[in-house]
Amino acid sequence: MTSIRPHEFHDREPDLRRLCIFGAGGSGREVAWLAEQAYGGNVSRCFVVDDPRYLESPTDGIPISLLSELTPSKHTRFVVALGDPRQRRRIVDMIASAGYRFATLIHPRVEISPSVRVGLGTVICANSVVTCNVVIGSHVQVNVNCSISHDSTLGDYCTISPGVNITGNVHLGPGVFVGTNACFVNGRPDHPLTIGEGAVIAAGACVIADVPPHVLVAGVPARIKTKEHSHD
Numbered sequence: 560m561t562s563i564r565p566h567e568f569h570d571r572e573p574d575l576r577r578l579c580i581f582g583a584g585g586s587g588r589e590v591a592w593l594a595e596q597a598y599g600g601n602v603s604r605c606f607v608v609d610d611p612r613y614l615e616s617p618t619d620g621i622p623i624s625l626l627s628e629l630t631p632s633k634h635t636r637f638v639v640a641l642g643d644p645r646q647r648r649r650i651v652d653m654i655a656s657a658g659y660r661f662a663t664l665i666h667p668r669v670e671i672s673p674s675v676r677v678g679l680g681t682v683i684c685a686n687s688v689v690t691c692n693v694v695i696g697s698h699v700q701v702n703v704n705c706s707i708s709h710d711s712t713l714g715d716y717c718t719i720s721p722g723v724n725i726t727g728n729v730h731l732g733p734g735v736f737v738g739t740n741a742c743f744v745n746g747r748p749d750h751p752l753t754i755g756e757g758a759v760i761a762a763g764a765c766v767i768a769d770v771p772p773h774v775l776v777a778g779v780p781a782r783i784k785t786k787e788h789s790h791d
Contacts, residue, residue, distance in 0.1 A: 576634035578662060579607045581626070581650055583618050586700070587640040590682055591621055593666050607637075609653070626654070636662035638682055639698060644716040644734040644757075651680065651698050651716075661698070678715065696733070710748065714756070728752065732772065738762030741781075 578594050580587050583606035591604050606623040608614060614623055629635075637659045641647045651661075661680035665671065671689040678697030683689070687705040695701070696715035707713070707725045714733035719725075723737050728746035731737070731754045739762040746752035754760070755772030764781040775785040 575602055575636055575662065577603045577605070577632070577636075579605055579624075579629065579635060579637045579659075580640050581607045581609075581637060581654065582640040583608060583613065583615070583623050584640075586642055588619055589684065590638055590640040590664065591619065593664050593682065593684060596667055596685070597664060609650070626657070631658040631660075636660050638662050638664055638680060640682070640700075642700065642718055642720075642736075644718050644736055647698055647700075647718075648716050648734065708745075710751075712751075720762070730754065732756035732758070736760065738764065741766065 580590050587606055594602060594604055604621050606618060606621055607626050607629065608623060609626045611625060614625065637654050638661065639647050639650045641650060663677055663679055664682045666683060666685040668685045669683050669687050669689065672691050674691050675689050675693045677695045678699065680698035681695055683701040684703040686703055687701055689707045691709040693707050693709065693711050695713045696717065698715055699713050699717045701719045702721040704721055705719050705723045709727040711725050711727060712730045714731055714735065716734045717731050718736045720737055720739040722740040724742040726743055726745040728748060728751040729743045730751045734757045735754050737760040741760045741762060741764045743752055743766045752766065752769060754770045757773040758770045759775045760766060760781065761775065761777030764777050765779040766776065767780045770776050774783050776782060777784050
């Protein structure tokens with residue numbers, strides 16, 4: 560994983576002039592606001608879609624463009640603002656294959672320690688707290704008012720919905736989706752609480768034990784509701 564330190568979040572790419580946000584829905588508009596808070600007027604913003612059916616009037620005054628109409632530039636970076644981890648992975652692969660580079664966005668009102676590492680393309684929204692020795696992968700979405708505590712790991716393409724609390728020594732595999740206000744109890748250094756790749760944690764769930772890959776868990780305490788869960 561290519562990663563950056565917290566002090567590098569907004570100074571690492573002085574040539575950044577344009578931020579393209581794939582997805583013009585609610586997540587996209589929130590990311591556009593985050594970018595405005597982080598960069599002010601120094602970086603222009605545009606929404607990007609891959610289907611002409613999604614072209615509409617500018618959203619919140621920000622123009623929308625087709626991906627096929629854009630040209631890669633050293634001054635342009637992308638973020639993908641889609642909540643579904645599988646769809647986000649698909650679009651990231653499409654954008655990367657076209658030669659574009661990605662930005663990492665951290666809202667100025669995020670509390671984050673110097674020992675945290677964050678991958679490219681990840682977005683961390685306002686009022687979240689990330690403490691010590693946390694590793695967050697690439698193209699992860701951490702929504703507003705989340706907490707991620709010591710020695711935890713979030714794999715690539717995870718989605719963390721608003722109000723989620725992840726305590727210490729919790730490891731989320733790639734592509735895990737965590738619903739609003741879910742929480743995770745502490746793991747141990749010798750046995751982290753482990754959430755398997757592609758698992759879905761329902762809103763409000765309290766996870767107290769390991770979760771296998773590709774299942775849906777819900778409830779307090781969280782129990783498996785559906786095996787081999789799919790976002791499709």
